[in-house]
Amino acid sequence: MSDATLSFEEAMEKYDPVLGFEVHVELNTKTKMFSSAPNVFGDEPNTNVNEVDLGMPGVLPVVNRTAIESSIKIGLALNCKIAETCRFARKNYFYPDTPKNFQTSQYDEPIAYDGYLDIELSDGTMFRVEIERAHMEEDAGKLTHMGGATGRIQGADYSLVDYNRSGVPLVEIVTKPIEGAGSRAPELAKAYVAAVREIVKNLGVSDAKMERGNVRCDANVSLRPHGRERFGIRSETKNVNSLRAVEHAVHYEIRRHAAVLDSGEPVIQETRHWHEDTRSTTSGRPKSDADDYRYFPEPDLVPIVASREWVEELRATLPEPPAARRKRLQAHWGYSDLEFRDVVNAGVMDEIEETIAAGATATVARKWWMGEIVGRAKIADVDPGQLGVAPATIVELNTMVEDGKINNKMATEVLDGVLAGEGTPAEIVAKRGLAVVSDDGPLLEAIDAALAAQPGVADKIRGGKLQAIGAIVGGVMKATRGQADAGRVRELILERLGVEG
Amino acid sequence: MAAINRDDVAHLARLAHIEMSAEELDRMAGELAVIVESVKSVSEAAGEDVPATSHPIPLTNVFREDVVGHTFTAEQALSGAPDAYEGRFKVPAILDEG
Secondary structure, eight states, X not given: OXXXXXXXXXXXXXXXXXXXXXXXXXXXOSBOXXXXXXXXSSOSTTOSOOTTTTTOTTOOOOEEXXXXXXXXXXXXXXXXXXXXXXXXXXXXXXXXXXXXXXXXXXXXXXXXXXXEEEEEOTTSXXXXXXXXXXXXXXXXXXXXXXXXXXXXXXXXXXXXXXXGGTTOEEEEEEEXXXXXXXXXXXXXXXXXXXXXXXXXXXXXXXXXXXXXXXXXXXXXXXXEETTOOSOOOOXXXXXXXXXXXXXXXXXXXXXXHHHHHHTTOOXXXXXXXXXXXXXXXXXXXXXXXXXXXXXXXXXXXXXXEOOHHHHXXXXXXXXXXXXXXXXXXXXXXTOOHHHHHHHHHTTOHHHHHHHXXXXXXXXXXXXXXXXXXXXXXXXXXXXXXXXXXOHHHHXXXXXXHHTTSSOHHHHHHHHHHHHTTOOOHHHHHHXXXXXXXXXXXXXXXXXXXXXXXXXXXXXXXXXXXXXXXXXHHHHHHHHTTTOBOHHHHXXXXXXXXXXXX | OOOOOHHHHHHHHHHTTOOOOHHHHHHHHHHHHHHHHHHHHHHHHSOTTSOOOSXXXXXXXXXXXXXXOOOOOHHHHHTTXXXXXXXXXXXXXOSOOO
């Protein structure tokens, strides 16, 4: 059953959105938050676990120092205050994603609090998002729902659990309610999550791959009539796991809330599940006072005391903030403001940086990413970085063009081959028999044929009308199926006709 | 602090997948009630001026270096599982058709 929605424009005319985000960041420590089992993605199920991760009776968790330092760094990068002392707490619930029946988290004593992040929107508008807190916790195991129609949780017959992810260190970043975004709300949502991802990646504390769940967003949306101060009832859309999905989920929830409010019904405070295929949400479990996690301080862990000296030591290790980095990269690459903003908005700044590091010039890197890959990513409906083009591929393609082995048209054909999984550029060139025909013999044959086919044009050229040469070049290119070097063809035609170029 | 009655115990037993007989429920409800009462008496003794204690020893910053230690094999991890499938724990579906 799909919910009614209003158009976004109508929703904006009638209502004012208030947003809130909980972003979970998986830290890339070598080991887990409370156990020495490895923190590795993608291994065989239930092999990166030991007795602590499985919640065996009588085991004792021990805090990972690096995870604490990473958490403090995140807090500092989000302009937060760092708690002088804080504790872990047990969040009690029964669900098979934790074998302990509680998640070790922080409750009323987060390690970082009261921060902010200045977010730049696509047109350069700055928007400040206040950070309520950033607290430490452990990730849960991964459930796969089996049976039922679609592998979704509803209607599943049973679930399979892999606890490899159980105990992976997480930092949960919680915003204060975000007011005043208006119709920019979906864009701000995307930009905010992108900024958080960028920061943790830049800090080196997370692999920050959304497609692997390193950065996960729960998006809260509520609407209120314009001019009213009190917030409306919110929904929380869980696990929106790509930047585009964050934007779409907020867009959809605004339209859905508006339709509910228009019908005179109250919005139900509930968890919503995001579905990428239909770009819509469906109702999960209702949230209510029944969500009583009976938090209490974790008796197996002692308090964390972050001395001011330690905090300052960590602050001194922070890398250049992303905004400053952008300024530096733009100057370094020599892009105009517009060119650079387009690159940032297309989400390919990191990719261009990697491509330049792999050996391309700034101009070449931009040409490929902005000219070829971004458009293909749009058609494929994925982020450009996820399309599957490695920086080395671009360097290889460009080198082939510069060496005259293939022309630009062939290069884009080879790129499509790479994306279709046909192999490396060199392999595809060989397999498809692509190569610029530089041997003059076959070219001259094709030129003679083209001249013979269009004698009128040949006469014009002989008579000095050099612009007519395009028709002959075109004929040659057609005959060689685009494999000729057009410049060389032009030279040869003129030579053949005895005309000075 | 709320009291614990027999229904609460039955509810918890169901959540924790622990099968309990009627007799066991009666006995456990009684035992837990005593524990809750005992904790209540501690709450009464500790006034506003006594800070909450989460650990009996005044230690802070007990850390472990970020070095990989031992792990289980999947067979070991699953050895106590009531049900398993292809290296994973098999559990009943949690949500009904919503």
